[in-house]
Amino acid sequence: MSLWEYANPVKFLRLSERVLPWFWGLSAMCLVVGLVWGFFFTPDDFRQGSTVKIIYLHVPSALMAINAWFMMLVASLIWIIRRHHVSALAARAAAPVGVVMTLIALFTGAIWGQPMWGTWWAWDPRLTSFLILFLFYLGYIALWEAIEDPDTAADLTSILCLVGTVFAVLSRYAVNFWNQGLHQGASLSLDKEENVADVFYQPLLVCIAGFVCLFFALVLYRTGTEIRVRRTRALIAREGKLA
Amino acid sequence: MRALLIRDLRLALRAGGGFGLGLAFFLIVVVLVPFSVGPAPELLTRIAPGVLWLGALLACLLSLDRLLAVDWEDGALDLLATSPLPLEGVVAIKAVAHWITTGLPLVLAAPVLGVLLNLAPAGYGVLVLSLLLGTPALSMIGAFGAALTVGIKRGGLLLSLLVLPLYVPTLIFGAEAARRGAEGLDPGTPLLMLAGITGAVLALMPFAAGAVLRVNLR
Amino acid sequence: MDLTVTNLAVGRGGVPVLAGVSFALAPGEVLVLRGPNGAGKTTLLRSIAGLQEPMAGQVAGAEDRIAYAAHADGLKSALTVAENLAFWAAVFEQTGIDQALSAFDLHDLQDRRAGQLSAGQKRRLGLARLVVTGRPVWVLDEPTVSLDAASVALFAQAVRAHLAAGGSALIATHIDLGLDARVLDVTPYRAALGAVASSDEVFL
Numbered sequence: 001m002s003l004w005e006y007a008n009p010v011k012f013l014r015l016s017e018r019v020l021p022w023f024w025g026l027s028a029m030c031l032v033v034g035l036v037w038g039f040f041f042t043p044d045d046f047r048q049g050s051t052v053k054i055i056y057l058h059v060p061s062a063l064m065a066i067n068a069w070f071m072m073l074v075a076s077l078i079w080i081i082r083r084h085h086v087s088a089l090a091a092r093a094a095a096p097v098g099v100v101m102t103l104i105a106l107f108t109g110a111i112w113g114q115p116m117w118g119t120w121w122a123w124d125p126r127l128t129s130f131l132i133l134f135l136f137y138l139g140y141i142a143l144w145e146a147i148e149d150p151d152t153a154a155d156l157t158s159i160l161c162l163v164g165t166v167f168a169v170l171s172r173y174a175v176n177f178w179n180q181g182l183h184q185g186a187s188l189s190l191d192k193e194e195n196v197a198d199v200f201y202q203p204l205l206v207c208i209a210g211f212v213c214l215f216f217a218l219v220l221y222r223t224g225t226e227i228r229v230r231r232t233r234a235l236i237a238r239e240g241k242l243a
Numbered sequence: 244m245r246a247l248l249i250r251d252l253r254l255a256l257r258a259g260g261g262f263g264l265g266l267a268f269f270l271i272v273v274v275l276v277p278f279s280v281g282p283a284p285e286l287l288t289r290i291a292p293g294v295l296w297l298g299a300l301l302a303c304l305l306s307l308d309r310l311l312a313v314d315w316e317d318g319a320l321d322l323l324a325t326s327p328l329p330l331e332g333v334v335a336i337k338a339v340a341h342w343i344t345t346g347l348p349l350v351l352a353a354p355v356l357g358v359l360l361n362l363a364p365a366g367y368g369v370l371v372l373s374l375l376l377g378t379p380a381l382s383m384i385g386a387f388g389a390a391l392t393v394g395i396k397r398g399g400l401l402l403s404l405l406v407l408p409l410y411v412p413t414l415i416f417g418a419e420a421a422r423r424g425a426e427g428l429d430p431g432t433p434l435l436m437l438a439g440i441t442g443a444v445l446a447l448m449p450f451a452a453g454a455v456l457r458v459n460l461r
Numbered sequence: 462m463d464l465t466v467t468n469l470a471v472g473r474g475g476v477p478v479l480a481g482v483s484f485a486l487a488p489g490e491v492l493v494l495r496g497p498n499g500a501g502k503t504t505l506l507r508s509i510a511g512l513q514e515p516m517a518g519q520v521a522g523a524e525d526r527i528a529y530a531a532h533a534d535g536l537k538s539a540l541t542v543a544e545n546l547a548f549w550a551a552v553f554e555q556t557g558i559d560q561a562l563s564a565f566d567l568h569d570l571q572d573r574r575a576g577q578l579s580a581g582q583k584r585r586l587g588l589a590r591l592v593v594t595g596r597p598v599w600v601l602d603e604p605t606v607s608l609d610a611a612s613v614a615l616f617a618q619a620v621r622a623h624l625a626a627g628g629s630a631l632i633a634t635h636i637d638l639g640l641d642a643r644v645l646d647v648t649p650y651r652a653a654l655g656a657v658a659s660s661d662e663v664f665l
Contacts, residue, residue, distance in 0.1 A: 009664050085663060135408040142404055146395045149474045155458040156391055160405065163387065163451050167409045170440070174412040177436070178419055231664040237476050238665070246551030250537070250544075257539040318533025322590075325510050325529040326552045461513035 007084035016220040023217035030210030038203035060211035062105035068098030076158035088154035093222035099137040251340035265302040265345040272298035273356040291360035292421035308399040310389040331453030338386035346378035369424025377417035380441040387452040469518035471508040477652035494633040496647035502633040528596035534587030538576025550593040561592035580607040599630040
């Protein structure tokens with residue numbers, strides 16, 4: 001039995017209906033455990049105080065914001081190469097989830113940045129890259145919405161996703177270069193890996209697991225919705241011809 | 244291919260072709276900046292390279308939505324697709340024509356407008372060079388965006404949304420080179436990066452744009 | 462070389478419209494397509510011209526041999542009649558537009574801007590483009606729209622000349638062109654339910 005069998009929408013739906021409760025449950029469990037542990041049972045950071053605890057929302061959402069785009073890239077490639085409809089629909093379903101993750105990362109970053117850096121927003125390379133990623137998500141979603149024929153939309157958005165990925169990576173390096181040019185070294189940037197001690201690290205891992213499960217659950221759920229929309233469309237087309 | 248280029252240039256120059264529109268827009272942006280930020284010469288000197296690059300980019304963006312839409316609406320694109328010309332070549336030529344009628348005049352006008360913004364004397368050469376290297380990429384990326392949105396009614400806003408993030412690397416390196424030039428620093432690295440991006444865009448983007456156009460035509 | 466269409470199925474937006482269309486078109490022949498509006502004539506012609514992928518079946522002898530003309534003529538109103546024709550001649554690597562000008566009685570108009578022509582004159586210019594392509598197979602979608610009786614006769618004459626020179630033509634039209642043409646009614650080929658897998662089929 002091959003993985004490609006689930007490229008069939010009906011089989012995919014059946015499978016996703018079976019695994020979805022598990023993902024919902026796992027993500028709820030991980031998030032509750034991770035966030036409660038992180039918010040209430042870790043000590044305050046000696047420099048940052050309790051503000052550091054926003055890390056339990058900020059880091060996982062930022063991680064998933066990038067991973068969601070990466071998933072869309074893989075799904076787009078599968079659509080271009082093998083033309084499995086489920087793949088294109090999964091990419092479409094992941095985009096709004098990714099854009100929300102990006103927004104969460106940007107907002108929690110601002111809330112964290114205000115007490116730490118004294119500013120809601122700085123044109124730091126990381127922040128700027130996320131803003132650009134946000135624009136890419138918006139463009140991708142807008143293109144899906146603007147085109148009526150689903151196969152055409154899938155083709156165009158897939159190519160946009162490929163081209164966009166190249167330019168997103170390019171922008172990441174360009175932004176690094178540009179900010180150094182303006183600020184002589186990023187004094188505001190915070191190296192997270194270095195700062196995080198084990199006490200903070202373990203609940204963070206649980207939170208990340210929770211966000212990953214939540215992402216899978218949301219994408220599976222939304223893909224199911226997209227498949228049903230297409231199914232309805234196909235049924236209407238068939239009925240229309242019968243009449 | 245040459246016939247297509249000549250036709251597009253001729254169309255741009257005749258009445259209603261929109262030649263000079265980008266140039267006028269560039270002028271408007273540059274003239275409005277001192278009104279909005281104040282006439283202090285030091286401030287204008289500092290922001291001049293960035294403003295000139297931004298103005299050129301916006302002027303370029305302005306004319307993109309007609310790049311392929313005209314040929315799409317009057318059916319010429321269908322006929323070109325059934326002609327011996329490859330669609331990749333058609334898009335590339337369209338981008339070249341766009342650059343000659345929009346990008347090149349902007350490059351030539353930039354030094355004149357630099358005077359209005361009190362650009363440092365050392366900056367003129369690098370500014371023109373950076374625009375010369377960067378604007379072809381703006382036209383080619385724009386042609387990709389135009390190919391994506393060609394079938395969409397009133398796709399102009401969507402086109403801007405799709406193209407703007409793609410313009411970021413070019414704008415960063417171009418404006419950075421111009422700034423370094425104006426401040427008497429070595430603009431070599433950003434200029435090389437800019438040339439690299441433009442080269443890669445010119446080499447690869449026609450294929451992406453051609454593929455997209457083929458999808459839109461069917 | 463014949464244009465051979467075998468068991469062709471074509472669709473709009475992933476939904477099959479026509480299926481099982483087969484015919485051959487030899488040099489010197491005209492085939493007229495008929496059928497009610499929306500039957501799929503335009504889709505069929507676009508598929509044969511290579512603008513869209515057929516959903517099933519083959520088209521042989523079409524590659525680089527087709528001159529396609531549809532409702533939109535692709536004329537540039539800012540260019541003169543001669544410039545419009547010369548452009549298409551150059552694109553198709555041909556020289557000389559005189560023959561096309563005289564075939565459609567455009568000599569007197571050749572320095573006029575295309576934007577100043579009447580609808581019928583524009584149409585004649587659009588059809589004259591076929592002559593300058595030098596391509597042997599004309600695929601025409603409603604070529605006589607907005608032509609008066611005299612112009613239709615002119616067009617029929619041009620088609621006859623094209624056939625005499627070894628060309629062939631596939632024309633979707635409702636009027637009688639006075640040509641010695643075979644007629645293919647597409648109505649019987651209307652895609653039956655489930656005859657061809659539509660791209661939505663997997664969702665059912």
